[in-house]
Amino acid sequence: MRFVKITRKTIRMKTSRNLAVGTLFLFLFTSCLNNVNFNQIEDLSAEQVVKSSIVFFTLNQFHFLTNNVEDRVITDVLPFSFLDNPYLIDNLESAEIEFRINNQFNRDFTVDFEFLDENNVATLSFSTFNIASNNLNFVRKETILVSGNTQFLTSKKIRIIVNLLPSLDGSLLDPAINQTIKIRSAGTYYLKVKI
Amino acid sequence: MGTSLFSQNKQVLYGFTETPQTLMLNPGAETNYKYHIGIPTLSGFSMNLGGTGTRISELFLDDGINFNTKLGNVINQLTEKDFLSVNFQVDVLNGGFRLDSKTYLSFGFYEEIDFIGYFPKDIVTLLYEGNAGYLNTRFDISQLKMRGELFGVLHVGFSRKINRKLNIGARLKLYSGSLNFSTIDNAGSFTTTEAGENIYRYYLNNANVGINTSGFFKNDLVDVGSNGYFFGGNMGAGIDVGFTYHHSSKLEFTGSLLDVGFINYSKNIKNAEIAGSYIFDGIELQFDSNRPRDYWEELENDFNEKVPREENTNSYISWRPVKFNAAVKYSFGREKRSKECYAETIKQYYDNSIGAQLYVITRPLSNQFAFTTFFEKSFGRNLHTKVTYTIDDYSFSNIGVGVSSQIGIFNAYGIIGNVLKLSDIATTNNVSLQFGLNLIFN
Numbered sequence: 083m084r085f086v087k088i089t090r091k092t093i094r095m096k097t098s099r100n101l102a103v104g105t106l107f108l109f110l111f112t113s114c115l116n117n118v119n120f121n122q123i124e125d126l127s128a129e130q131v132v133k134s135s136i137v138f139f140t141l142n143q144f145h146f147l148t149n150n151v152e153d154r155v156i157t158d159v160l161p162f163s164f165l166d167n168p169y170l171i172d173n174l175e176s177a178e179i180e181f182r183i184n185n186q187f188n189r190d191f192t193v194d195f196e197f198l199d200e201n202n203v204a205t206l207s208f209s210t211f212n213i214a215s216n217n218l219n220f221v222r223k224e225t226i227l228v229s230g231n232t233q234f235l236t237s238k239k240i241r242i243i244v245n246l247l248p249s250l251d252g253s254l255l256d257p258a259i260n261q262t263i264k265i266r267s268a269g270t271y272y273l274k275v276k277i
Numbered sequence: 278m279g280t281s282l283f284s285q286n287k288q289v290l291y292g293f294t295e296t297p298q299t300l301m302l303n304p305g306a307e308t309n310y311k312y313h314i315g316i317p318t319l320s321g322f323s324m325n326l327g328g329t330g331t332r333i334s335e336l337f338l339d340d341g342i343n344f345n346t347k348l349g350n351v352i353n354q355l356t357e358k359d360f361l362s363v364n365f366q367v368d369v370l371n372g373g374f375r376l377d378s379k380t381y382l383s384f385g386f387y388e389e390i391d392f393i394g395y396f397p398k399d400i401v402t403l404l405y406e407g408n409a410g411y412l413n414t415r416f417d418i419s420q421l422k423m424r425g426e427l428f429g430v431l432h433v434g435f436s437r438k439i440n441r442k443l444n445i446g447a448r449l450k451l452y453s454g455s456l457n458f459s460t461i462d463n464a465g466s467f468t469t470t471e472a473g474e475n476i477y478r479y480y481l482n483n484a485n486v487g488i489n490t491s492g493f494f495k496n497d498l499v500d501v502g503s504n505g506y507f508f509g510g511n512m513g514a515g516i517d518v519g520f521t522y523h524h525s526s527k528l529e530f531t532g533s534l535l536d537v538g539f540i541n542y543s544k545n546i547k548n549a550e551i552a553g554s555y556i557f558d559g560i561e562l563q564f565d566s567n568r569p570r571d572y573w574e575e576l577e578n579d580f581n582e583k584v585p586r587e588e589n590t591n592s593y594i595s596w597r598p599v600k601f602n603a604a605v606k607y608s609f610g611r612e613k614r615s616k617e618c619y620a621e622t623i624k625q626y627y628d629n630s631i632g633a634q635l636y637v638i639t640r641p642l643s644n645q646f647a648f649t650t651f652f653e654k655s656f657g658r659n660l661h662t663k664v665t666y667t668i669d670d671y672s673f674s675n676i677g678v679g680v681s682s683q684i685g686i687f688n689a690y691g692i693i694g695n696v697l698k699l700s701d702i703a704t705t706n707n708v709s710l711q712f713g714l715n716l717i718f719n
Contacts, residue, residue: 118338118339120337122336122337123337125344127345130404131407131410133407134479135475135557136475137559137560137561137562138558138560138562139561156566158562162573270409273407
C-alpha cells in the first residue's frame with residue numbers, strides 16, 4: 083500500500099483544480115437557449131407590394147384613318163404567361179391597376195380592357211372607359227381579387243379596344259392636324275408569401 | 278481528443294501554455310516537449326457561428342410578439358456591414374516531434390468549412406417588402422457578398438529556437454479544395470421611379486453579378502460534392518509564419534501571419550455572370566393589325582441583348598482569408614525554470630502574466646479586428662488559467678476563460694469565450710467554447 087503525505091498545500095491545489103474544472107463543466111452543461119421557440123418560423127410570411135408599369139401607347143389621327151377614311155375601332159392583344167407562374171398563383175392576393183389617359187383629341191373615346199383565356203373567352207373585363215374630348219387627366223383604378231379567382235387565373239392575354247366616337251357636329255379627322263391620345267397603365271400587386 | 282466551439286479568433290488559446298494547438302496559431306510558438314500525437318479525427322474539432330447586428334433572441338424569443346413583426350425589425354436594424362460567419366475545422370491527423378534541441382517539427386491534415394455572407398440589406402428589403410414603399414430608392418446590388426468553401430489542408434511546419442531571445446517558425450500548407458462558391462465583386466443598382474414613358478420606370482443600372490462554383494455541378498447537372506469531400510483535387514498552397522521574441526525574461530512579443538495562400542479551382546466548374554443596364558417602362562403597344570407582335574418575346578430578347586448572361590467553366594483563384602496575430606505579454610510573480618532539459622529551451626516561467634493581443638482577418642468587405650487583453654495565472658507547475666477581455670465586431674463585452682492542466686502525458690484544457698452570455702446564448706452574437714486532451718511526451 084502506498085501512503086501519500088497530504089499537506090495543506092496539496093489540498094489547496096486539488097481544491098482549486100477541481101474548482102476550475104467544475105466551473106468549466108458547469109458552464110458547458112448549463113448553457114442553454116432560454117425561453118426560445120424556433121417553431122415561430124412556421125408563422126413566417128412576407129407581404130410584398132410591388133409596383134410595375136404594364137402597357138402604354140400613344141395613338142394619333144393616322145391610327146384611326148385608313149385611306150383617309152375614319153376607321154374608328156382599333157384593337158391590340160397582349161399575350162402573357164405570368165399567371166402560369168406557381169409563385170404568383172400561390173401568393174398574389176390582389177392587384178390594383180391604375181390607368182392614366184391623356185386625350186388631346188377633340189373627340190370622345192371609349193376604351194375597353196378585356197382579359198381573355200386561351201380560347202379568347204373573357205375571364206374579366208372592366209366597365210368601358212368613357213374618355214371625354216380633351217380630357218388630359220383621366221385616371222381610373224380597378225382592383226382585381228386574384229386569390230381564389232380561378233376564372234381570372236386562366237387569363238392568357240389582354241385585349242385593348244380603342245373606339246373613337248363620332249363627332250357631335252359630323253366633322254371628320256383631318257390628317258393634317260396632329261392629335262394624340264396617350265394611355266398609360268401600371269399595377270400594384272399585393273402578395274402574401276407564406277414560406 | 279478534443280472538442281471545441283470557438284471563434285476563428287482563438288484569443289484564449291493563442292500563446293496559452295505551449296500546447297500543440299498553439300503552433301497552429303503561431304508556428305513560431307515555443308514548445309517544450311519531445312513529441313505529441315493526436316488521435317485521428319479526434320485531435321481537434323472547432324466550430325464557430327457568429328453574426329453581427331442581431332441575436333437569436335431578437336427573432337425567436339417566446340415573447341408573444343408576431344414573428345413577422347420581429348423579422349421586419351431585424352431586417353430594419355441590420356446593415357449591409359453585418360455578416361454571418363461559419364467556420365468549422367476537424368483535425369484528421371495531428372502530430373509532431375523534436376528534430377533536435379532547437380527544432381520542433383509538426384504536421385497534420387485537417388478539413389475546414391469556411392463561410393462568410395454579408396447581409397444584402399437592399400436585396401432582402403426588396404424581396405421582403407417589394408418596391409412600392411421605396412420609389413426613387415436605389416437598391417444596391419453590390420451588397421451581395423458571399424463566399425463558402427470546403428477544403429482539406431495538409432501541413433508541415435517547424436518551430437526553431439534561434440537564440441535565447443528569438444524563436445521563429447513557419448508552416449507550409451497544401452490545400453485541396455472540394456467545394457467552393459463565391460459571389461463577391463458584384464455591382465449595380467435597381468431603382469423604381471415615377472418617370473419615363475409610363476407611370477413607373479425600372480432602372481437596372483450597370484449591373485454586374487457573377488458567381489463562381491466548383492463541386493456543385495457535373496456535366497451541367499446539379500451534383501453537390503462532385504469533387505469528393507477529401508482531397509477534392511483543386512490544389513492550392515499557403516504559408517503560416519510566426520515568431521516569439523523575449524525582450525527580457527519577463528517581456529515577450531509574439532506575432533503570426535496565417536493562411537497566406539490560395540486555391541486554384543479547376544474541377545467541375547460552373548460560373549455564371551450577368552451584366553448590363555436596362556430601362557423598363559412597360560410594354561408599348563403598336564396597334565399594327567398588319568403585323569401582330571409577340572411583345573413578351575421581344576421584351577425578353579431585348580433584355581437578353583442588353584443584359585447578357587454568360588456561363589463558363591473557367592478555372593478561378595480563391596484567396597484564403599489571411600489572419601494576423603500579435604501579442605505582448607509581461608510575466609511577473611514567482612519565478613521557476615523549465616522542468617525539461619532541452620539545452621536551448623530552458624527558460625524562466627512566472628506565476629502571472631498580463632498582456633494584450635491584436636487579431637485581424639481579411640474579409641471581402643473590410644478587415645475585421647479584435648483587441649484582447651488578458652491575465653494568465655499558474656497554480657503550481659501543472660495548472661494554468663487565462664482570462665481574456667475582447668472587443669470585436671461581435672461585442673464589447675466578451676470575457677473568455679481558459680484552463681489547462683498537465684497530468685502525466687495527458688494535457689487537458691478547456692476554454693470558454695463570452696462567459697457572461699453562456700447561460701443564455703440566444704442573447705449573444707457568438708459563443709466560444711473549446712476543450713480537449715493532448716498526449717504530450719517529454
